[in-house]
Amino acid sequence: MTARTLKLATFNINGVRTRLAQLLQWLQRESPDIVCLQELKAEDAAFPLKAVNDAGYGALWRGQRAWNGVVILARDADPIESRRALPGDRNDDQGRYLEAAVHGLIVACLYLPNGNPRPGPKFDYKLRWFDRLIAHAHELIRSGHPVVLAGDFNVVPTDADIYDPRSWRKDALLQPESRERYARLLAQGWTDALHERHPDPPLFTFWDYFRQHWQRDAGLRIDHILLSPQLAPRLKDAGVDRWVRGLIKPSDHAPVWVTLRKPA
Numbered sequence: 001m002t003a004r005t006l007k008l009a010t011f012n013i014n015g016v017r018t019r020l021a022q023l024l025q026w027l028q029r030e031s032p033d034i035v036c037l038q039e040l041k042a043e044d045a046a047f048p049l050k051a052v053n054d055a056g057y058g059a060l061w062r063g064q065r066a067w068n069g070v071v072i073l074a075r076d077a078d079p080i081e082s083r084r085a086l087p088g089d090r091n092d093d094q095g096r097y098l099e100a101a102v103h104g105l106i107v108a109c110l111y112l113p114n115g116n117p118r119p120g121p122k123f124d125y126k127l128r129w130f131d132r133l134i135a136h137a138h139e140l141i142r143s144g145h146p147v148v149l150a151g152d153f154n155v156v157p158t159d160a161d162i163y164d165p166r167s168w169r170k171d172a173l174l175q176p177e178s179r180e181r182y183a184r185l186l187a188q189g190w191t192d193a194l195h196e197r198h199p200d201p202p203l204f205t206f207w208d209y210f211r212q213h214w215q216r217d218a219g220l221r222i223d224h225i226l227l228s229p230q231l232a233p234r235l236k237d238a239g240v241d242r243w244v245r246g247l248i249k250p251s252d253h254a255p256v257w258v259t260l261r262k263p264a
Contacts, residue, residue, distance in 0.1 A: 005236060006103055006260045010036040010150040010223055011244075012111070012206075012253035016071070017041075020048055022247050027055050030241060032257060033075045034102055036109035036150040039251075040069025040095070047071070064095035070109045070151070074102045082106065088132035096129070104263075105231070106140065110151035115172030123172050126154070130181040138188055146231035149190065152253065153224050155182045157192070161202050161221035163213075173222060191232040193225045193258045194240070203240045206253050214245060223256045234261040 009032040013019050016037065027035070035057070040047070044063040052059050058078035061071040062085075072079045079100035086097040096111045110133065115126030133149075140147045155178045159165045168174050186192060194203060204219025213219065227235060236259045245254040 004262055006034070006105075006262060007032045007257060008034040008036075008105075008107070008148060008150065008225065008260065009241075009255045009257035010038070010109070010152075010225055011255035012038040012152040012223060012251060014039045014251040014253065015041040016048065016069075017046065019249070019251055020051060022244065022250060024051060024055055025247070026241065026244050026255060027057065027073075030255070030257070031075070032255075034105070034107055034148075035071075035073040036107065037071035037073070038069070038109070038111040038152045039067075040064070040071055041066055042069060060098060060100050062095045062098050068095040068111055070095060070098045070111055072098055072100050072102065072107055072109050077102060079107070083108075086110075086129070086132050087136050089128070092129075104146070106143070106145045106147040108140070108147065108149045108151075110149065110153070112152065112154045114154045115175075115178065118170070118172045118175065123175075126172060127177055127181070130178070130185075134181060134185050134188070137185055137190065141188055141190075141228055144230060145228070146234075147228040148231065149226040150224070150256075152222060153182065154222055155179060156220050156222055157182050157195070157224075160200070161204075163204070163216075163218040163220070168220075173220070185226070189229040190226040191229075191235065193227055193232075193235055193238045194221070194256055196232075196235065197238040204254075205240055205256050207245060209252050223253055225256055225258050227258070227260075231260065234263070235259075236261050
């Protein structure tokens with residue numbers, strides 16, 4: 001944070017215990033003010049709170065053994081929890097959504113279901129979850145607060161957001177139902193910050209571990225930061241910290257970030 005800007009980032013860490021060193025290195029080098037993490041892959045008790053606190057961050061998290069898990073970090077502050085689950089299904093106990101007030105914003109950290117294989121129950125769950133997100137996002141806009149939706153959405157918005165769509169046509173990330181819901185979400189008034197600043201060519205955020213996707217820059221854009229209409233005018237810049245994907249034993253995602261002007 002500077003006197004005039006606030007930096008927010010989202011990062012699918014793909015296992016916080018496995019990649020704690022990479023996380024701490026990134027926090028030290030880039031100094032984001034707010035961080036949304038996905039795929040914690042650890043129960044609540046296993047979250048490395050001391051290491052995160054020692055790095056200068058307060059933390060709020062919802063873990064889940066071996067799968068999912070979401071975290072909100074705040075530099076020199078403690079996020080104030082407002083929601084611990086996405087509304088709309090009391091029986092959904094997966095750790096995929098966390099919402100908090102931090103540094104003057106409402107921040108929603110989300111890990112949208114992958115949906116593979118399809119057709120099948122996992123894809124059906126993805127679409128139901130997306131519908132619940134759309135409904136709640138509408139209420140967030142109506143609140144009038146500056147809101148950020150940040151995380152791994154597991155959707156490639158258009159064919160321009162992937163190195164080559166041909167071999168991914170059957171994947172849940174590219175299905176018309178997934179893309180239509182993402183477009184419907186944006187139609188509420190949300191601004192896709194990374195696309196707003198880098199429409200052509202797009203910046204990739206994910207490179208599969210297989211078939212040398214990283215080495216060939218065969219990437220996808222599936223991690224997004226969406227800004228509410230109240231917040232979008234404050235967007236200054238956006239980008240991807242690609243260097244994190246090049247570390248030893250990295251996540252298959254790279255952090256996505258935005259800088260926001262502080263209100264006058």
